Amino acid sequence: MITKKFIPALDREVSFAKRKGTKHIKLSLKSDGTLRVSVPYGVPQFAAEKFMLSKADWINKHAKKLVVLRHDDYIGKSHQLKFTTAAVDTIKTRVSKNAIVITYPIGSKVSDSDVQAKAKSACERALKSQAATLLPQRLDYWSQEKSIPYKSVTVKKLKSRWGSCDNRKNIVFNIYLTQLDWALIDYVILHELSHTYHPHHQKSFWDFMESLLPDYKSKRKLLKAKPTDILQTNF
Secondary structure, three states, rough: OOOEEOOOOOOOEEEEEEEEOOOOOOOEEEOOOOOEEEEEOOOOOOHHHHHHHHHHHHHHHHHHOOOOOOOEEEEEEEEEEEEEEEEOOEEEEEEEOOOOEEEEEOOOOOHHHHHHHHHHHHHHHHHHHHEEEEEEHHHHHHHHHHHOOEEEEEEEEOOOEEEEOOOOOEEEEHHHHHHHHHHHHHHHHHHHHHHOOOOOOHHHHHHHHHHHOOOHHHHHHHHHHHOOOOEOOOO
């Protein structure tokens, strides 16, 4: 049995799972930032919460910051997120040219984990559509501008990298890239194009990068501060 509860001290929803065979309270932190506490049968809820709060410092230090999507958030370059309630039994999503619409049951909340999960999935569909249209065009521009050929380009969701280039000059871009400023997008594009000549990160690679983008170091520093996740903007 799994119950979910929002814990203000952690500013996040926590799943409490009662499991047969569990002998001790156990805390697990998932890669997406979700938190689960496994609880033996017979242990009361307050005891599980007390144990979890005793680990608050560790959780806040190591947990990935959860992105809470909101109504009217702007996603990437062309979509706006809309939440609406209706007399429905399940959460429904729709991605159009410029909007992402999340329809959820009356009585639920935008912050509920299942509503947020559906919204994030819909946002990722929108970002993939944006990436498939915008990034190949931008790559072609820089490829011709710098006279650096490549073989192919694809877009996909990547966990930690903004892009990659294999030894056959096939380039892959992360769908989350479309959320960044164009200056940082251009840095990633030129970075991957540089790998068509230098399939490594040795000095010759960075020298080549500097010849293409003299201020690449400042762009690289800015990029490192950006998570490969949803980056919503509310104007």
